[in-house]
Amino acid sequence: MSRAYxxxxxxAVLPLEVLETARREMTDxxxxxxxxxxxxxxxKAYDAVHAEAIANLGQLLGVTDDYQVLFLQGGASxxxxxxxxxxxGAGQAADYVNTGAWAGKAIxxxxxxxxxxxxxxxxxxxxxxxxxxxxxxxxxxxxxVHVTSNETIxxxxxxxxxxxxxxxxxxxxxxxxxxxxxxxxxxxxxxxAQKNLGPSGVTLVxxxxxxxxxxxxxxxxxxxxxxHMADNSLYNTPPxxxxxxxxxxxxWLLAKGGAAxxxxxxxxxxxxxxxxxxxxxxxxRGTAVKEFRSIMNITWRLPSEDLEAQFIKEATALKMSGLxxxxxxxxxxxxxYNACPAEAIDALIAFMGDFQARNG
Amino acid sequence: MSRAYxxxxxxAVLPLEVLETARREMTDxxxxxxxxxxxxxxxKAYDAVHAEAIANLGQLLGVTDDYQVLFLQGGASxxxxxxxxxxxGAGQAADYVNTGAWAGKAIxxxxxxxxxxxxxxxxxxxxxxxxxxxxxxxxxxxxxVHVTSNETIxxxxxxxxxxxxxxxxxxxxxxxxxxxxxxxxxxxxxxxAQKNLGPSGVTLVxxxxxxxxxxxxxxxxxxxxxxHMADNSLYNTPPxxxxxxxxxxxxWLLAKGGAAxxxxxxxxxxxxxxxxxxxxxxxxRGTAVKEFRSIMNITWRLPSEDLEAQFIKEATALKMSGLxxxxxxxxxxxxxYNACPAEAIDALIAFMGDFQARNG
Numbered sequence: 001m002s003r004a005y006x007x008x009x010x011x012a013v014l015p016l017e018v019l020e021t022a023r024r025e026m027t028d029x030x031x032x033x034x035x036x037x038x039x040x041x042x043x044k045a046y047d048a049v050h051a052e053a054i055a056n057l058g059q060l061l062g063v064t065d066d067y068q069v070l071f072l073q074g075g076a077s078x079x080x081x082x083x084x085x086x087x088x089g090a091g092q093a094a095d096y097v098n099t100g101a102w103a104g105k106a107i108x109x110x111x112x113x114x115x116x117x118x119x120x121x122x123x124x125x126x127x128x129x130x131x132x133x134x135x136x137x138x139x140x141x142x143x144x145v146h147v148t149s150n151e152t153i154x155x156x157x158x159x160x161x162x163x164x165x166x167x168x169x170x171x172x173x174x175x176x177x178x179x180x181x182x183x184x185x186x187x188x189x190x191x192x193a194q195k196n197l198g199p200s201g202v203t204l205v206x207x208x209x210x211x212x213x214x215x216x217x218x219x220x221x222x223x224x225x226x227x228h229m230a231d232n233s234l235y236n237t238p239p240x241x242x243x244x245x246x247x248x249x250x251x252w253l254l255a256k257g258g259a260a261x262x263x264x265x266x267x268x269x270x271x272x273x274x275x276x277x278x279x280x281x282x283x284x285r286g287t288a289v290k291e292f293r294s295i296m297n298i299t300w301r302l303p304s305e306d307l308e309a310q311f312i313k314e315a316t317a318l319k320m321s322g323l324x325x326x327x328x329x330x331x332x333x334x335x336x337y338n339a340c341p342a343e344a345i346d347a348l349i350a351f352m353g354d355f356q357a358r359n360g
Numbered sequence: 361m362s363r364a365y366x367x368x369x370x371x372a373v374l375p376l377e378v379l380e381t382a383r384r385e386m387t388d389x390x391x392x393x394x395x396x397x398x399x400x401x402x403x404k405a406y407d408a409v410h411a412e413a414i415a416n417l418g419q420l421l422g423v424t425d426d427y428q429v430l431f432l433q434g435g436a437s438x439x440x441x442x443x444x445x446x447x448x449g450a451g452q453a454a455d456y457v458n459t460g461a462w463a464g465k466a467i468x469x470x471x472x473x474x475x476x477x478x479x480x481x482x483x484x485x486x487x488x489x490x491x492x493x494x495x496x497x498x499x500x501x502x503x504x505v506h507v508t509s510n511e512t513i514x515x516x517x518x519x520x521x522x523x524x525x526x527x528x529x530x531x532x533x534x535x536x537x538x539x540x541x542x543x544x545x546x547x548x549x550x551x552x553a554q555k556n557l558g559p560s561g562v563t564l565v566x567x568x569x570x571x572x573x574x575x576x577x578x579x580x581x582x583x584x585x586x587x588h589m590a591d592n593s594l595y596n597t598p599p600x601x602x603x604x605x606x607x608x609x610x611x612w613l614l615a616k617g618g619a620a621x622x623x624x625x626x627x628x629x630x631x632x633x634x635x636x637x638x639x640x641x642x643x644x645r646g647t648a649v650k651e652f653r654s655i656m657n658i659t660w661r662l663p664s665e666d667l668e669a670q671f672i673k674e675a676t677a678l679k680m681s682g683l684x685x686x687x688x689x690x691x692x693x694x695x696x697y698n699a700c701p702a703e704a705i706d707a708l709i710a711f712m713g714d715f716q717a718r719n720g
Contacts, residue, residue, distance in 0.1 A: 004393030011600055014386065023386035027379045033364030033679055037380050037559040037605070039684060040368045073433035073561065074582060077596035081536045081580035112578055149474050194597055199397040201433065201599025218525045220441035222434060236437035237554055239599060240371055240563025245397070247410055319393055322400060 009152055009297065009335040010195040013344075018248040024117065024304040032162060037241045049244050050234070051250040056250035061206060062183050069071040070225065071243050079203060080106040083146065083188065084113035087223050092143040095166065098123045099130050099158075100151035101328065104177050106171060110146070114266035117142065122286040128154035128299070130292040133162040142166040144187055149177035152195075155299030155333065156292040161185055164263040167211060167297045176204065177253060177297045177340055179263040194340045195296070198246035199337075201239045218354040227228050262338050269336050269345045270295035273354055276349045283360045284352065287331060299330040308332060311355055318351060320344075335347065366706040368682035369512055369534035369657065370534065370555040373704075378608040401594060409604050410594070416610035420618050421566060422543050424693040430565040431603050432584065435552040436533045439563060440466040443548065445587050446475035446575040452503040455526065458483045459518075460511035461492050461688065466531060470506070479503065479571050486647065488659070490652040493522040503574075504547055510535035510640040512555075513686040515659030515693065519544055527571060533643045535656045536564065537613060538698055539623040543672055555656070556698045560605035561599045593616040606684040613698065622698050628653035629696050629705045643720045644712065647691060661691040668692060671715055678711060680704075702705045 029036040032045050033127050039046045054069045061067055072078070076177050083106075088094050093115040096107045110116045117139050120131035128151070140147060144167045148156040152174040161168065167187025176191035178243035183189070188207045194200035205225070212225040220225050227235050256262055273292060277284040277300050287299040302308045308331060325331035334348060366373035376517060391394040392405050393550075399406045413428045423429055432438070448454050455474040456467045460483050470476045479500050480491035488511070504527045510517040512534040521528065525563050526548025536551035543549070554560035564586070572585040613657050616622055627690045634653060637644040637660050647659040663669045668691060672684050685691035694708060 003387070006394050007396055008398065008403075011398060011401060011597065013398050014395065019387045019397075021385050026377065026383035027363070031680075033362055034681070035374065037379075038368065038371060038373050041371060041560065043368070043682075073435070073438075075596045075598075076435070078582045081582060087582075109580055109582075113581060122596075127631055133556055151446065162601045192597060199599070199601045200401065200597040201602055220438075220445075220469055222441060222469075222471060223526050234434045237371065237552060237560040237584075239433075239559075239602065241559045241601065242561055321392075321394070322403075342638065 002319065005318075005320040005347050006161045006322060006340065007320060007334040007336065007344070009326070009333065009346070010192070011157050011200050012335060013339045014198070014245070014250045015249065015339045016199055018245060019250055021248055023243060029208050036210065037243045039240065041237050041240050046240055049240075049247050050238070053243050053247035053250060054232075056247065056254060057204065058251055060177055060250060063206060064184070065204055067183060067208055068229050070207065070228045071246075072203040072205055072228060072240060073201065075200070075203055076102070076171050076190060077105070079171065079190040079205065080109035081113070082156055082189075082225070083144070083225055084110040085223055086262055087167070087169070087188070087217055088114040089214055092141070093117055093139060095119050095139050095142045095145040097131065097136065097145075097147050097157065099148050099249050100128070102151060102153070102155040103148040104174070106142060106148065119145075127158050127287055127289050128292075129289040130156050130158060133160065134157060136162065136238070138164055138166065138305070140165070147171070150294050153329060155288045155294045155297045157294035159292065164360055167208065167360045175294070177259050177262060178266050178296055180259045188339055193242065193246055195335070198249050199242050202242035202246055204246075214320050241277070249339075253334050263340075266336070266338065269340065272297060272348065273298050273334060273336065273345055280352070280356055283356045287329075296335060296337055298336060299325060299329075299331060300335045305330065307359055309358070314355065315351060316346070320348060320351065337348075362679070364701065365680040365707050366682060367680060367694045367696065367704070369556060369686070369693065370552070371560050372555050372695060372697050374605070375557070375609065375699045376715065377610045378605060378612055381608055382605060389712075396604045399600065401597050406600055409600075409607050410598070413603050413610060414548065414592075415452050415613060416607065417564065420537055420610060420613055423566060424544070426500040426570070427543060427566055427568055428589050430567065430588045431448050432563040432588060433567055433599060434530050435560070436462070436550060437465070437537065439531070439550040439565065440469035441473070442583055442585070443504070443550070444470040445579055445593075446581055447527070447529070447548070447571055447681055448474040448503045449574055452501070453477055453499060455499050455502045455615065457491065457493070457496065457505075457507050459490070460514040460653075462511060462513070463508040463534070466506055471695050481692050486648055487649050488516050489649040490516050490518060491513055493518060496522065498524055498526070500525070504529045507531070510654050512695070513689060515648045515654045515657045517654035517656065524717045529567065531699065535640070535654070537619050537622060538626050538656055540619045546625070551603065551713050553606055554697070558603050558609050562602035562606055564606075597643050604651055609699075625702075626696070626698065629700065629702060630658060633658050633694060633696065633705055633709065637666065640712070640716055640719075643716045647689075656695060656697055658694045658696060659685060659689075659691060665690065668718055675708075675711060678707070680708060680711065695713035
């Protein structure tokens with residue numbers, strides 16, 4: 001079997017070791033005579049998986065007693081609503097920064113719940129960029145400040161998180177645990193698992209516990225963070241297989257040196273690819289301004305859309321998958337999440353050189 | 361490897377053939393060089409899985425053009441809220457039948473949204489039972505009538521669905537596709553996948569399309585059925601691996617003769633187990649009244665709690681898993697969903713006879 005070079009934007013590449021473990025344990029988890037999928041979420045076998053996933057993520061993210069790790073469902077898209085439903089009290093407003101398509105969706109849902117201040121809007125800027133987060137007009141007394149850590153489509157990333165008076169809330173779906181950050185700077189972070197952590201269908205939330213008490217008891221039980229906090233993400237049946245894979249990925253991340261180790265690896269991969277773009281004499285043009293370039297989603301253009309289509313076609317034939325830019329912006333995008341191996345980057349760079357030599 | 365006899369209430373046993381296919385394809389789905397978990401939810405490989413899952417379920421459930429199959433997240437627990445949020449218009453009330461713990465949870469969430477009429481309450485009855493659905497005082501002009509098809513904890517099951525004027529909504533989590541029913545009798549059905557259809561983390565919803573139009577546009581986008589209808593359950597990233605397993609289970613169900621084939625198999629399994637209980641001379645006592653006995657969750661007691669504990673202990677040693685009754689009611693429960701093989705029932709009955717011979 002030859003593995004593809006997987007540059008998918010999400011769901012995305014997983015560590016081969018993780019898949020091999022899942023394969024080995026598929027019909028018989030730990031000698032129990034059944035798959036982890038077939039185990040009760042209230043039984044010993046799954047309980048150990050659940051506890052290890054929480055413990056490992058706690059270690060990886062630096063979770064302290066005043067925070068809690070939650071595994072929810074519905075992806076970041078449901079968090080776009082749960083955050084304001086839980087944190088935006090009557091008479092308050094929330095601050096949002098519109099840096100692209102994902103931030104825009106979060107804003108749309110928040111507006112259904114209460115007043116929203118847009119501190120900056122770079123969502124239409126070309127080249128894609130982000131504002132200066134240190135200099136934004138944060139609203140005194142805001143319920144919270146919401147930012148999108150990494151814009152998967154635009155290929156931009158917050159380089160330094162602001163220190164805000166109001167609780168900082170971040171959608172980290174596309175760069176969670178790809179680099180070091182200080183959790184104590186945040187009130188709540190959330191991430192769909194399907195880019196850096198595991199399969200789709202699990203949403204990681206880390207919440208500062210006191211914030212969960214803001215929610216009205218009249219909210220649907222499933223949409224209150226306090227429900228899932230009180231029952232350690234076992235109020236109802238969690239997506240057990242997804243959490244199992246996430247647990248295996250968390251082991252893999254710890255073995256790689258955690259967030260610090262991954263950041264080093266990820267920066268090296270991204271630097272190499274950006275260098276190939278920048279040193280192409282203008283044949284390849286990065287679409288994000290340099291100081292906000294993402295180390296997760298590398299976006300670039302070719303001299304024409306025809307050449308872009310040709311590039312993708314030839315790459316696909318070489319088992320390089322997922323290089324087509326999002327349909328809303330076009331161009332090329334290589335998503336190089338934690339589990340994307342260095343060999344995939346090397347193969348892509350070699351192909352880029354070859355393609356330019358033939359078409360430049 | 362020896363497979364356990366899995367009587368778990370959910371997550372529950374899956375067909376071994378399904379797990380073996382998942383194992384075989386774990387690192388290389390259809391020669392693509394990646395797991396189905398690593399494929400984009402907007403790519404060709406996953407698209408075929410998604411489409412086949414919908415088509416197979418459509419065939420199995422008799423879905424016609426005026427209905428739509430949806431794959432959502434959050435389990436039945438989130439449907440307890442989504443149903444009233446979408447279907448309960450201003451000035452209307454909804455009819456509910458309280459037949460046990462699960463119906464009770466649905467009622468609790470509906471009351472947060474609007475007025476609820478409780479048509480009958482058998483939730484505290486011992487032996488566990490259900491009302492006569494043909495004779496309930498349905499409310500003229502009700503927004504809908506909500507029933508719980510099978511009470512997993514109580515071991516009771518609706519034997520014949522009522523024909524109601526208002527749209528009939530059913531939580532079928534614990535007996536979906538275990539028997540034949542006429543979808544045209546329903547406005548909406550929903551089921552967490554983790555009992556009869558696949559792993560936890562996928563919720564099947566089948567909705568009569570016109571009902572989705574009742575929802576206010578101010579509802580969170582993710583909580584509107586119309587969102588998921590419009591995008592064929594691809595508005596956001598679906599739980600792709602769970603849907604893949606569900607698709608494999610749907611193939612297995614078709615090969616077994618669909619709902620009619622499964623009903624025959626399931627009734628034979630349940631009849632055998634109930635016969636063993638009824639013919640034990642009172643050593644084993646069924647906890648549900650006979651005319652509402654479930655063919656999915658068989659519940660019974662022993663002469664003492666000490667003997668029940670001993671029974672479970674010895675069964676566990678024989679690799680019979682999940683026989684402990686729900687903590688709220690005690691006793692013994694054998695969940696014998698679609699994928700529970702006849703051999704497991706035979707092994708259980710043999711053990712029951714042996715246990716009684718030694719302790720009766």
